[in-house]
Amino acid sequence: MTEEKKERKPQKRSDKSPKKTPMREQPPEERIKNFLEVPFGYTEKEALLEAERCLHCRRPFCVEGCPVEINIPAFISAILDKDYRRGINIIKETNVLPAICGRVCPQENQCEKACVMGRKDGWDPVGIGRLERFLADWEYANGRETPKIAEPTGKKVAVIGSGPAGLVAAADLARYGHKVTLFESLHKGGGVLVYGIPEFRLPKSIVAKELETLEHMGVEIKYDTVIGLTYTIDELFEMGYEAIFIGTGAGLPRYLGIPGENLKGVYFANEFLTRANLMEAYKFPEKADTPINVGKKVITIGAGNVAMDCARTALRLGAEKSMIVYRRSLAEAPAREEEIHHAEEEGVEFHLLTTPLAIMGDKDNNVIGLECQECELGEPDESGRCRPIPIEDACFDLECDTLIIAIGQRPNPLVPRNTPNLKTHRWGGIIVNEETLETSIPGVFAGGDIVSGAATVILAMGAGRKAAKSMHEYLMNKDKKA
């Protein structure tokens, strides 16, 4: 049977339920005491109910809304046929990491934003992300098929960084038949998926399984290897790698530039999350040796996903009060709705339209609070978001004993700094040809946050895929020329 036969005809809204099938999750009062995943995922029955809501539009806007253009109506049809293997394979044609995307993609701004069901007032879009997760989890439970690999090309390629961009690039390059080595600077693979995103949002076992799959595909993973230092790009070429992908991400904290940022008890989000996630400080001192300093009152500055992760992690590490301080309103917050919603449910306090002026310390340099000023929203700025304007004399203090700065990341400098011919923007991002993702050095490609600045997991994955394709073409053409 071909896929077209299984696709369905457009259906009428009037036959459908207006609301998304709810996904069961751990109750807030329970989950703030553990690090287990919050939503449980759909059961088969729930998935079928939700799949039933799809209108099978003649023009599937959802696909246009997806950065990697997953054939969404086709996988939903497969669910309705209870042919889950077919469903997962449809997703995997364009997205090799559905278990991750089903959990951390901002679907509400992508496929689900475009979904016709959600365009009518009071109606929810189809829960595409939840259905994606359902299929991915089904596959984990029912056996995973190692992707098919093309005949070996005899080419050696290097992928630097095992975050979302690197994982996808490595997988695709292996499928094209190249011999891939994946270099990771840390002791664990997955990049931001393991050091940044907490266990309660993305279980680390999922990332571990994806890395295992890569190894089954013949990808060699070299941990503890810092490209730029342990080996330079030039040395990788000398070692016989014919093409190189740089996916080293946005691992360099941004800071506010206000007084008190170096006080005791003040963290950059990356350190706080790295201690909590990668180093598993929540198991200290019995099972992990890395401590983390979490007080009773914790302030997180910022309102992106990273800030929500920090505020929610703080609660799980014993904070009695976890506060978000953000200078704009929730409408401008870069975090996903779901993350804000989860944070609110868990009791995180939002101090909106509040700009930080200075971090206050006691005589022993322990952080004791944040000096703030109220703001109002003005005209939109370059980012398109309304500019916060401080209100004169509207200053106040918030008390805290831990403070986390979560206002963004910059590109990690190690590869650019140690690669003299690699052209970068002034803000540190690597400059690439937008069509091919090739850098200023022939044979060296780059993608993900190291090129775009801090963005999303799915965009990094899309870049990894795009780069792998150009690298494949580059490698094959190189032969023809020779």
Add this chain to the structure above:
Amino acid sequence: MFEIVRKEWLHEVIFLIEVKAPAIARKIKAGNFLVFRAKEGGERIPITVAEYDRKKGTVTCIIQVVGKSTKLLSTFEKGDYIQDVVGPLGKPTEIKKYGLVGIVSGGLGIPLANLVAKELRNAGNEVIGMVGARTKELLVWEEEMSKYCTEMDYCTDDGSFGMKGFTTNLLEKKIKELEKEGKKFDMIFTVGPTIMMKFIAGITKKYGIHTIASLNPIMVDGTGMCGACRVTVGGEIKFACVDGPEFDAHQVDFDELLMRLGQYKKYEKVSYDLYLKECCGGKQK
């Protein structure tokens, strides 16, 4: 996994391990550091290098037992494996011909100073070593270092070896001696306890001698990612792991560094006490 090919105790609480790490040994230079993680669940800790052997593919580190992670490492013997060894991290020391160079180091700074002395000497500098420790037994690796120094002066806090006093006294004495001969240090390199480096920087500032200090803040990843190791240098935030660990000592805010180094004291004690209870019946050694 990284094999230990040599292990020696140099003192009751100081040991040496030579680790097989060919990729690192191939290109490590004076001033670089490594990150060790002894085993699963372990901390990532920055470790300085005393010596390397490019042919054998090994690096030699001298470590003092100060807490759980170093205690755990001290239980490893020849033939055991360290889970993770990462490097060479940080920027290497700027090696060039300065002229007359003084290297001031204390305690566990001496092994690191050894490599710096070696490379500075090979670059044609005259190198005067000034090293100190609390007591004679805690002076380690000073003999190796003395090989690369045109002159070597010693001090101990208790006077058990060399001059009685601190490296600051040793340095000031030397500066004055040189003055009488109409000479002056062209550069001072200092490594050791932060409080020592702070006072050394104070002295060299007074005499107007360019000084480089190798800092040792708390680190986690060691690759610029987390910012735990931030220090204020010349009024700006710098990350010791990628921008350093060596900085112009006259620009470093040592008081802030000292304050930040003490951040996890209470946790370090909890972890160490638990480990001693579990593994050594509560005893230190």
